[in-house]
Amino acid sequence: MRSGILVGLVVSGLLLAGPAATVGSAQSSDVVTLTVSVENQDGDPVRNAELTATWGNGSTTESTASNGKAFVDVPSGADVTISTSHPEYIRNHPIVVQDASEREVTVPVHHRGQLSVVVADEGGRVADARVVLRKDGRVTSRMSTNGSGMVASGDIEQGEYTVSVAKPGYLRNSTTVQVGASTQSRVLIERGTVILTVAVRDPHFSPPRPVSNATVRIASIGQFQTLAGGETSVSVPVNTDLSVAVAKESYAEATTRVRVNESARRVNLSTSRTPTLRLEPDNQRIVAGERLGVDIVNEYGEPVEGATVLLDDDSAGTSGADGRVTLVVEEPGTHSLVATADGLRSDPVTIRAIPEDGETLTPSATPSDTSTGTASGSGSSTPGFTLFTAVLAVAGAIGALALRRGR
Template structure:
């Protein structure tokens, strides 16, 4: 038994030592034979070659023939980049799934160009966005400095597409040539405005309804009210982005970022009424120990199901699918009735409990209850007793006529 115990412990120790080692075993490596060549196919020696992949990288320097050996994980997607004083590559050379073997990386002579952006009046424009692309791919981009300048440095010599845009100005596109020596290319852009029409609707309805007199705040340009068709036209600078806020009494406020281009356009913004509940009783005065029917509606007047009804703060019922419920009134005096659903609470309404005696004393102010009790109302006469003043006169006349008849017969 002791021998078996010792063997079991030894086996567990072996597993605890071997398992981590297996789990952390390095991924299989493959070797890439990379040749860095110029536009003439000549090897570029002394260049710094960097291979990058998810979770790692490696760096080597090319030999005089432009070659370098670099180890990377098998199957990894590898990006090869070059750094050199005289040569450059605009985009990394990609190896989608490394399996080793030969890879050629083409480079070109390094060049640069400076772009100066100015207004039609010759004023230098800062914060203009400059995009340099080639064959539809962005090579470099940035914004102009306080002198309106942007330096496109360390690019392959050759031709590029240049696009310049600034909020409030029309975009300009032109060609750009990058040379070995310094070159300055001025770019002039012009200011402009377009008409932005903002429409405000209530999208609670199946067909959204236009909202008149809604307030539209357009960035720092100001506040504007919609007309009877729910729209408002505003002149705005081209190529701008605004935070637009829409508000209206009784409605929730909505905010949206709107981008304006170089053409007139319409933007529709939707808002809905502020969530609310209303309680409407069938009667405002109810005989004690009777019930009153109430209906709960939302901000659009639609019936609200499953709303909790409270009388004087105590939950006493829940509305049905039609938004109605019957509530007990068990004592005389004023009772606050309200409804709650989710985070919305209705303003309290008052229902007065009236005793039977109070109703008899002042029948003009006591209303019928919403449900009969089966108890006769002592103040209401449903059948003549024959003792009222009307019957007394009739009986007296009949007696008088009977007496006259008897006297006549005796004569």
Template sequence: MGSTRLTISLCIVLLLGGVTVVPVAVTAQQDRVTITATIVDQDGRAVGSGVGVTATWDGGSVSETTASSGQVLLDVPEGANVSIQVDDDRYIRNIPYTVEDASTESVEVPVAQSATAEITVRNTDNATVEGARVFLYRGSEIVTNQRTGADGTVATGAIEAGAYQLGIQKAGYYTTRSRVAIAGQASLNRTIEEGEVLLTVSVADDTLEPPADLNASVRIPAVGTLQTGADGQTGTQVAVNTNYDLVVTADGYQEATRTVRVGESDTTVNVSTARVDEINVDAQNQSIIDQPVRMDITDEYGEPVTGATVTSGGEQVGTTDDAGVVRVTPESTGRVTYTIDDGDTTETVTIEVFAPNELQGTATPAASPTPSATASPAAAETTAGDGPGFTPLTVVAAVAALSLVAYRRR
């Protein structure tokens, strides 16, 4: 039965004929309940006396030994979640028995005969295999998950005797599964077989519609470097049950990486990549000061780059519109450089800027004499020297006739 124990310590102080009562400490202990646990074997029979049983909960534990009836009394906190485990050479539980929200109650705790297993893994040449993962399980209950050592062996320690599933895995080998019976000190031997399957790699640029197959290099560490054909595919034999890291490269394209898990059947992996980020600028390379210059900005796929900022001399002078177009107006002569930045990539373009009265590589002509009052209009418009005269209008016309140079810079 549970009980509440309350301890109160009092200090009585006599002061000037008066009595003062001062509480020094008050300690309350949580209510306790008793769980009566009967330990039974695989046939449902009580195990008898002398079997060690331990109950644990958050913040505490208690250990007792069974009586001849196979029963043990466990004094635990009321409402606690309690795990009951058997600590005995003859009997064992793989997973502790759990009592939730403990109260005064009776429970039956099944146990099994204790057993051990030693499992040795070999290849088809009868050589022991190091690093093989060995699973011994029953349903979702895994009692062993170990890797074999240099001798190809794992040991389970004490587990319940009975039937189990045994699984063995290792990269490069086929996985094996079998049913086994564990009793006493079991010794098991298993053989695993190496194997290969075909790994096919397909590389494409799926930004395009339809996707474009790419001529690419596919590097697989520990395997080699492969080259795709016109269909964008390549393939090779690889070990089963193995992870492979692929590195794909192609001219003008971003490097792509992929990790692929190859099982026990032929595997195809599709790798997508995209062109290296670019800004391409279409603009004339000569202009006259204060005259607008149109720039057409496109990306690596020829699509308009919208919202890109254009700067010159560190100052923003424009932003591309929805068609990827921006117009800038040079405000000084000479070589003027513009930088286009879309947030990911930058590109520069340089324009040669002239004053209205000059041409690249041509001296500025001498000024015409002022015409007399009797001179004819035709004579007044003629300059001295050989050839036609130069005026701002003729210069503008001449520059406008220059070929517009379009270039792309990646």
């Protein structure tokens, strides 16, 4: 009986131990070990180099032994970034291990160095110049010169670098510098210009037509006019970003930004006429009750279909494909015509309709003027001219004629 119980306990223990061993094995398979070797530029191992390995949501730190190696445990399949820290050695860029698995990884390091760069032109040192350092084709750092035209790299690998300097208005200059423990370099740059051609076109037409006499404004440069071909050419500083705007009366303003490098540049700008509506009647003076033809045109003088014509704010008709409306002005007097379409409204046009029997003119009564001898109620509109003065004038004329014959 006791032996049976003992056997049962042993079997149960084995059953319980089996799953536990399986879980432990699965857990250990989620971690892999990277054997990391740190070497200097001569291939010698570097001891006491601190390695920091980082991945998605974790990190770990190890130090190299006297043989320059360290064992770093990381998640299996993770992308791991390994950076180094050492008093004498440095690495410009960390090592990246993709899809981590059990493997050996070598991390080359170099002696620490520093580089200071002075940028100058013909007038002296140049502030705010952009300085880019590259080693083996990779960008190590991007910096800008201070008010004294100088910039310092900080700690970088010793070795050969390409130093590129650029500033708006200046030609780029690149030079090769051998960086040691502490190196200084002076880079000269010079001003330069190129030709920027701005072409202005109206895309309403096919092909687009040039827009002449348009005003082209280039920020910090000036204002220019397009010629008959719709173009203007301007000398501008090299390596600059320019804001270009074009404007012309009755056209929409257009703007763009242009990057100018060290060769001639051409940029095309499109601008169209500002949308408008215009009403053109055949006559502005008509006989009441007669038919009046009206044309509705857009900003290009083209007929507008579907425009509504309002006569004294009342709808009087809609334009057809030819942009034309025929209406009748029944009432004599002064009337207003307006066209509307697609949210646009034309300027009003005044129409005068006269009665069929013509316009009646109401004469103005001339008040009597006793100072000139005008007879009251004479009806004459000429001041001072009466029947008596008329008789005197005739008598004077006869006398003059008789005198002339007597001679």
